[in-house]
């Protein structure tokens with residue numbers, strides 16, 4: 001479904017700080033794959049997602065989505081079918097607009113209409129039903145400004161926005177890193193529920209190894225701009241943190257010893 005072929009990315013070309021971050025990375029992702037991505041700080045995880053979303057352009061290689069070569073499409077063009085969610089709950093929503101206004105914007109992604117048309121009763125009813133179905137007590141807050149939501153509710157709402165028009169690809173960059181463990185679990189469960197319900201092909205970066213094992217059907221570990229582990233299906237389902245550490249050491253040639261990775 002997504003084919004990444006021999007992509008390369010170098011930052012600061014021609015300067016003393018020039019650094020090749022992604023070397024020659026290839027990856028094939030099947031329709032409906034839910035991939036968790038782990039790796040130490042600076043491994044190139046966010047860069048990989050940035051290259052897929054088009055917020056960075058590759059220097060070499062190709063990115064093909066659903067048979068379409070998107071390598072040279074701009075970020076806003078890819079945004080019609082690729083949704084992103086970041087770590088910061090403050091990004092991804094408009095704080096001064098109400099929940100229903102935000103949903104209405106998400107509903108018009110890639111279309112010309114603006115909010116001027118207003119929100120119809122029918123639309124509001126649909127949003128009410130949608131929010132009720134996710135069971136986070138957001139349905140009675142459709143007229144509240146997003147700014148007044150707690151961090152966790154706001155991030156959950158961001159997930160709803162990002163998936164309102166089912167994207168071909170959902171990219172999540174440490175979506176729960178700013179949340180406390182309990183709230184994080186609620187938001188991860190919501191992600192899992194929506195991804196499965198709508199069969200969305202998903203890449204989720206996490207620094208929490210247990211979350212990487214718990215969610216998804218495939219796990220990728222990155223190190224120094226390379227994919228050093230790629231574990232799927234049954235094998236992933238049986239995997240433990242200890243296995244992962246051993247396999248990382250074998251693949252990368254050194255012991256994982258990184259404070260940025262949570263081991264539980």
Ligand SMILES: Nc1ncnc2c1ncn2[C@@H]1O[C@H](COP(=O)(O)OP(=O)(O)O)[C@@H](O)[C@H]1O
Pocket residue numbers: 011012021039040041042043044045046047048
């Ligand atoms: N825009 C940029 N310009 C220069 N260097 C960058 C830029 N973005 C990331 N880097 C560098 O690329 C490396 C990988 O970063 P990143 O992809 O953010 O890692 P991760 O998300 O795995 O922590 C780091 O060394 C980082 O400093």
Ligand SMILES: [Mg+2]
Pocket residue numbers: 045046047
């Ligand atoms: Mg990152």
